[in-house]
Amino acid sequence: MSAAAPAMPVSRSRPRYLAIALAAMQQAVAYRLSTISSIIGNFFWVAILYYLWRAAFAQNADIGGFTWPEMRTYILLAYGINALVGFASASRMMYAIRTGDVVIDLIRPLNYLRTQLAMTAGAAVIEALASAAIIVLLGLAIHAVPPASALAFILFVISLLIGFVTKFLVVFTVSLLCFWTINSTGLNWAQGAVISLLSGTLVPIALLPDWLQVVANALPMRGIVATPVGIYLGQYTGWTLAGMLALQIGWLVVLWLAADRAWPRAFRAVEIQGG
Amino acid sequence: MPIIEARNLTKRFHRPVKAPGAAGALRHLIRPTYTDFTAVDGISLSLEPGESVAYVGPNGAGKSTTVKLLTGILVPTAGEVRVCGLVPFANRIANAKNIGVVFGQRTQLMWDIPVVEAFRLLGDIYEVPDDRYKQTMAELVEVLDLEPLLPVPARQLSLGQRMRCDLAAALIHAPPVLYLDEPTIGLDVAVKARFREFITYMHERRGLTVMLTSHDLGDIEELCPRMVMIDRGQIVYDGPFAEVTRRFGYERQLHLTLSAPVPDVPAALAPVIGGRAARITDAAEQQLSLTFDGRAITSGELIRDLATALPIADIRLVEPTAESIIRKLYQGELRFDAQPAETAP
Structure with a gap:
């Protein structure tokens, strides 16, 4: 280590949860290779879907209300956004529960839900930087369409942030199931698949079977991808737009309250694994 | 007034009974059966401020469960518990500020982050004021000789080094109570000796109340004049460590x-x-x-x-040596008398 390393720890106190987020960010930087490679892995799907949809659009100018430029922008953004709170974040929460390391979080004067949010957010900053860089590069390469308007872009960013917390809450609540199921890998894959489908990442919700559309449009998952990307593309205006954001915020509040009540119960119901 | 007080503390776990194999798992799915397992069975215990107590017993006797009840991680099935006047499970967060915990088999440090950063994070988490943080850190760094370890991420530390850092991590917020759960497991003789010296120092200097669970008789003998032994969730002995030899020897x-x-x-x-x-x-x-x-x-x-x-x-x-007596007690070869230690001649 360099001789310039501080002799005595210097402290400038920071708000608790910010400090936790920053530490998680540092941790994600230490694992930058795995963080970035999992982001890149996501974009392989973009390539596959790009060629699939290109073939489909060769015969049709409009599919489910999408033009070809809109569709390729959609899949790029959808996968870029869904890369946040990825497999690694879910694994971290599940692993801590499974191995009993969760006790370390519990002996501290912290709210468990907020601690996990702070850690996930810290890691997401690195995920987002990597994802944004790839979106911009690929976006230029495939001629993605720009946001519908400046306002659409601002609302897109807001919707995206709400969507991020929504996804975190879904993953967090699912991870609590690890108190009962000892295996976490299956759980992690399952939640990934369900989110991918119901958020409109795999296929835009407008192209799902009618009954599934009804379900997907009511559930919180659409707020993770379909709502922000739809706003970006200018698909929603006026009251529809307001309704979409209201649905996102409504679910955010419901999920937050549910998650905050769920975790102490999960702890109470089940003993903590190991020593 | 006692700093830690437990009265008839009981923790029963509801455990699923699964027959072996896939058939058993399937049967459990259809018709689950459970048994009640009493990990801690009516324990009454009282520690005065500044006291050091060794909490011993065979594996599975209920030691860790007791510690979890005292830290507020688990909610007791019955009985009362207070630490620094607080009910731990009802005031987990307030209680957390009064306690430090070292788990020999887990670490508070973050794997890829320099130790000094992990300490700083803990300082922030416990909201330790700047000047007090500097003062405490300076003392811990000096006594535990942490200077060379500060820029190193936890994953590069040896077990002994990690344990020194974890001890500091548990004491950054200067808690009045310290729980040590199997802290010297896997440490070599020299590191163990140093660890004990440090605990003795903190104990004398800060009046720290220490509760130690350990299998290491050296730890117990040097750190804790008082020993509480539990077996199958119940206290079977509570008294001076030296008394054990006299009573069961x-x-x-x-x-x-x-x-x-x-x-x-x-x-x-x-x-x-x-x-x-x-x-x-x-x-x-x-x-x-x-x-x-x-x-x-x-x-x-x-x-x-x-x-x-x-x-x-x-x-x-x-x-007989204390070690052989305790080994026999663990193996069930010796039985504790019904009379408490005080009535022994």
Whole structure:
């Protein structure tokens, strides 16, 4: 280590949860290779879907209300956004529960839900930087369409942030199931698949079977991808737009309250694994 | 006023019963059966501020469960518990500020982050004011010799180094109570000695109340004058560590060397030790080992009687060590008396 390393720890106190987020960010930087490679892995799907949809659009100018430029922008953004709170974040929460390391979080004067949010957010900053860089590069390469308007872009960013917390809450609540199921890998894959489908990442919700559309449009998952990307593309205006954001915020509040009540119960119901 | 107080503390776990194999798992899915497992069974315990207590017992006796009840991680099924006047599970966050915990098998440090950053994070989490943080850190760094470890991420530390850092991590917020759960597991002799020195120092200097669970008798002997032993969730002994030897050290051994071979030792001894609280544990050519109950017969009486029946050349009397007693207690070979220690002579 360099001789310039501080002799005595210097402290400038920071708000608790910010400090936790920053530490998680540092941790994600230490694992930058795995963080970035999992982001890149996501974009392989973009390539596959790009060629699939290109073939489909060769015969049709409009599919489910999408033009070809809109569709390729959609899949790029959808996968870029869904890369946040990825497999690694879910694994971290599940692993801590499974191995009993969760006790370390519990002996501290912290709210468990907020601690996990702070850690996930810290890691997401690195995920987002990597994802944004790839979106911009690929976006230029495939001629993605720009946001519908400046306002659409601002609302897109807001919707995206709400969507991020929504996804975190879904993953967090699912991870609590690890108190009962000892295996976490299956759980992690399952939640990934369900989110991918119901958020409109795999296929835009407008192209799902009618009954599934009804379900997907009511559930919180659409707020993770379909709502922000739809706003970006200018698909929603006026009251529809307001309704979409209201649905996102409504679910955010419901999920937050549910998650905050769920975790102490999960702890109470089940003993903590190991020593 | 006690700093830690538990009254009839009980924790029962509801555990699923699963028959082995896939069929068993399937049957459990259809018709789940459960058993109640009492990990902690009516424990009453009281620690004064500044006291050090060793909490010992065989694996699965309920030690870790008790610690989890005291830290507020688990909610007791019955009974009362207070730490620094707070009910831990009802005030987990407030209680967390009063306690430091070191788990020998887990770490508070973050794997890829320099130790100094992990300390700073803890300072922020516990909202330690800047000046106090600097002061405490300076002391911990000096006493635990952490200077060279500060820029190193936890994953590069040896077990002994990690343990020193974890101790500092548990004390950054200067808690009045410290729980140590198997802290010296896997440490070498030199590191253990240093660890004990440090705990003694903090104990004397800061009046830290220490509760230690350990299997290491060295830890117990050096750190904690008081020992609480639990078995199957119940306290079986609570008293001075030194008292254990006195109280349970009644099973003594006598090793004899005979000056001439005796053809049938048991037969020769039958009239002497018959009906007495002594028995032959080993008899070879000219060697003889006996175990006797020191409460029923003195060694003098026994030796005198033996001398009338056998040609004795040499005698060696072996007193039990604390270690052998505790090992026997763990193995269920010795039983605790019903009377509490105070009534013993």
